[in-house]
Amino acid sequence: MLSSLKRFLIGRPLKSAELGEQKLNKTKALAILSSDALSSVAYGPEQILIVLFTVGAAAFWYSIPIAIGVLILLLALIASYRQIIFAYPHGGGAYVVSKENLGIYPGLIAGGSLLVDYILTVAVSVSAGTDAITSAFPSLHPYNVIIAIAFVLFITTLNLRGVTESASILAYPVYLFVLALFVMIGVGIYNIAAGDVSSELHTSIGTPVAGIGLFLLLKAFASGSSALTGVEAISNAIPNFKSPAPHNASKTLIAMGSLLAVLFTGIVFLAYYYGVTPKAEVTVVSQIAEQTFGRHFMYFFIQGTTALILILAANTGYSAFPLLAVNLAKDKFIPRMFTIRGDRLGYSNGIIILGLFSIILIIAFEGQTEHLIPLYAVGVFIPFTLSQSGMVVKWIREKPAGWVSKLIVNSIGAAISLIVTIMFFLTKFVQIWSIIVFLPLIIYLFYRIRKHYESVGDQLRLSTCEPAIPIEGNVIIVPVAGITHVVENSLNYAKSLQAHQVIAVYVPFEREDEAAFEEKWKNWQPDVRLVTLHSPYRSIIQPLSKFIDTVQRKAGESNYQVTVIIPQFIPKKGWHNILHNQSSLLLRTHLLYRKNVIVTTVPYHLKK
Template sequence: MISRFKRFLIGRPMKSAELEGERLSKLKALAVLSSDALSSVAYGTEQILLVLIAAGFAAVWYSIPISIAVLGLLLVLIISYRQTIYAYPKGGGAYIVAKDNLGVSTGLLAGGSLLVDYILTVAVSSSAGTDAITSAFPSLHDHRVFIALIMIVFLTIMNLRGIGESASVLAYPVYLFVIAVFILIIGGVFKVIVHGVHSDIPEIGTAVSNISLFMLLKAFSSGCSALTGVEAVSNAIPNFKKPEERNAAITLVMMGTILGAMFIGISLLAYWYGIVPNEKETVVSQIANATFGRGMIYYAIQAITALILFLAANTAYSAFPLLAFMLAKDKYMPNAFKVRGDRLGFSNGIIFLGVFSAVLVVVFHGDTENLIPLYAVGVFIPFTLSQLGMMVRWIKLKPARWGIGLCVNTIGMLTTLIITLIFIFTKFSQIWMVFIFLPIVIMGFFKINRHYQNTADELRVNIDKEKPAIKGSTIVVPVAGITQVVLQSISYAKSLTDNVVAVYVGFDEEEIERLERKWEEWDPGVRLIVLRSSYRSIIRPLVRFIETVEWKTQETDHITVLIPQFITKHWWHNILHNQSSLLLRAYLFTQKDVVIATVPYRLHK
């Protein structure tokens, strides 16, 4: 039943040979890997205005030069990550760049930050999508956490079905969103041309007395939240069809062009219409309302915006499992993240991402404003380290025209570093947990790596000197009486060796005498040893006996504890029986250097 339900949810298992068919074309990759970056235009301008409005309505004109500065940084990042794609065609983005050029610890900082960022991407996207829905339907405001959780479950299942299938389904909403935003921008510009701009908006260049450089930098850093997701293409190069790096580079440029055009268009409309942030209505909702009124087009734009904000999380579902795979391959994350699931995706990474992002949504009550600062810091740390890593690479290798690349990366590194510092200083009360969580994550990476190294050292065999030791075998069979399961266990034990001993732990002298009589009558050819337990414990006397046998025979024999166990027909039947065999096996497994085997006997009634 469970297997059938699993097949219904995620589909039939796929052969390893079908992996090539799961690779993405440029158009599908643009939809899957750019959904996070493209969707950020829905809240990027709003984040700028939230800062500026504190200085009064007259300060909103600064949103235009700030938006242009954000576009400049976007251009630098696109050029930089395009260089990264060709320099590191195996993928991995900031993690690989930083590890290769700045050292393992710095690489792990970048990798850990990206993993945290991808978890936050899912949480922020689902929360932002919920905000778009509640803007159109305010009555749903109290149910925003539940709505966000439903979408996380949906995206997790879709990605477990494989990247090819999820890309085919999710590409349509992404391109619908791009079309809807351009319709909104064209409609808005047309209305401005016909009817003019909002009469009260301050002209560009208007003096604002209480504006400061620090506030402008803070608004710029907040607007840079629109750049999150730009790095996803460079992380996921192996998902592209061949030639992977060329297709990835083209996709990255396409994404940057579309993102830049949409972002500056929304910022201009917000300025011309005199839009100010509203707690119960997003900036995009206000622009759509001002352009088309609350008619069919408005609700269509809101629905598509909500959908793309939800689906923005799909970028993380594509990039997180690949990054986790690379860290696991380097022995910094559990090996489980290297395993492909039935549909050829890294399903453990997908499930991990879904669970942790759902926890964040619940903890923050689906509040996008509280999540975005964490989200932005998580991505700008890798941005900075990636730029710095590429700078070191240019200086070390000095290829043709390396000065241009170094100049681009230096500008990018300094800008993203400033943005990161601004976030830290201005929103420390909202992001302080990053400085606790990230060191814990990095420490976890090193602990995992040390464990794998220690395990490899202990398991390594010197093939020139070490050969298998030929020993005998002594088998200990714990028994609770004379039953079919004991008969089957002893038969199996005797087929392996003549050194078999049965052990019975008794509490009552009458029961002990009765069993000894029956055993003598039965005469299975195996010696019965009776252990008396004054404290009604079965495991403790058995363990002491096994220790005695182990001490006497460790040089000559392998010790095997063969545990008889019957398997009930129905799961609830287990409640009706003592689970002594399970407890004994669990204890021996963790405490003793003996072989533990189970002989099952299935009950049919």
């Protein structure tokens, strides 16, 4: 049944030879890898207005110069990441760049930040998309968390079906969103040019505003920079592109940057001209759409496509997180299970873990986007700063042809990213302090995992491990609970091994049971030695463990191996297992952690 459900949800398994068919062309890649960056225009401008609103609506004109600053940062990042794509065509993005040029620990900081950031990408995108839906239908506000979790489960399932299949589905809402916003921006500008929008709705650019200071402006700039999250995703996911991957990735990056610049500028301008004020339960985009079209078809079309892209922007995390996890796993900093491809040739373990942690975040923050965005943004700008700094070091060290211009581009990108990062810590410390705690813990966890793998490798390597002690014989212990076909099956198997000695062990809780069982055993298996271990405290494992210790000490003197054969019956139906005490399972689990004891289970399958 579970297998049939799995096939229904994620489809038939794909052969390894079909991996090439799972690569993305530029059109699909733009949809699947740019949805995060493009969707951020739905909340990036709003974050600027929220900061400026603390002074008053008269300060909204500052959103225009702040938006210009964000566009300059976008240009620097696009130029910088374009160079990273060609310098590191196998992907890995900020983690690989930082590790190779700045060292292991800067690389781990970048990698750890991005892993957390991609989890936040899913949580923020889905929460913001849910906000867009509940803005249009206020009666759904109490169900924000439930709706968000349902969307995470849907996107996780979609990605388990494979990269190209999810891209084919996601391309439509992404391009519909871009079209919808272009129409809204175009109609809005036309209305302004036609004089249909009152100029009294906003203050003129340059109007003096009391209470505005450099600190507030930098805080607004840092908040608006949250619109640039997701820019790095393409450089992480180069292996997902069709050949020639670097050239296709570069063109996709430029297309994404161009669309992001136009949409961000248009929304900031319309929000300023319309005098839109940020509200708790109605998004800025919703207000602009309502003022442009009224609550008619186009309003709901824009809200619908905005909700869709915000929710599906989570897919950027699903595309980049597994590939980053693969690079970290190959370097032995996280479990190797992240390098394993699933039935549909995607890195399904990474996809599932990402979905699970995103749901935990949504529940913890109750789906409130404004509480997640600061953590989300700072988690991006730390890797931004490290990757650009790493490229600066690379150009200075290698000095390839044209390195000076490349150095200037990356230096500008590093400087601006560092300023934004510092601004986040200065202006939003109360909201992002947790990253200072969790990032060192994540890096320490990376370090411990790496140490474990190195330790295991040293112990397993033939050139370093101790030579194996030759086994002269075998002493077999068979725990028995009664005289049954299950025990008979296990004893027959034990005898077939031609062991030095086979010992059956019975643990009775009552003295009268002990004598009765010994008599029955003598008549049934007189050639197999029986040892009874009375247990007044009704424990099977403790007396059996002491007996194994005794046998092991004596067997060790003659280089004999101790083997414990555990009889176990297997019910015909899986649910029948809950009707039995599973003592064999508990015993096996206990014995597996004992040194120099081999544990074997002999199953006896029931027929009805």
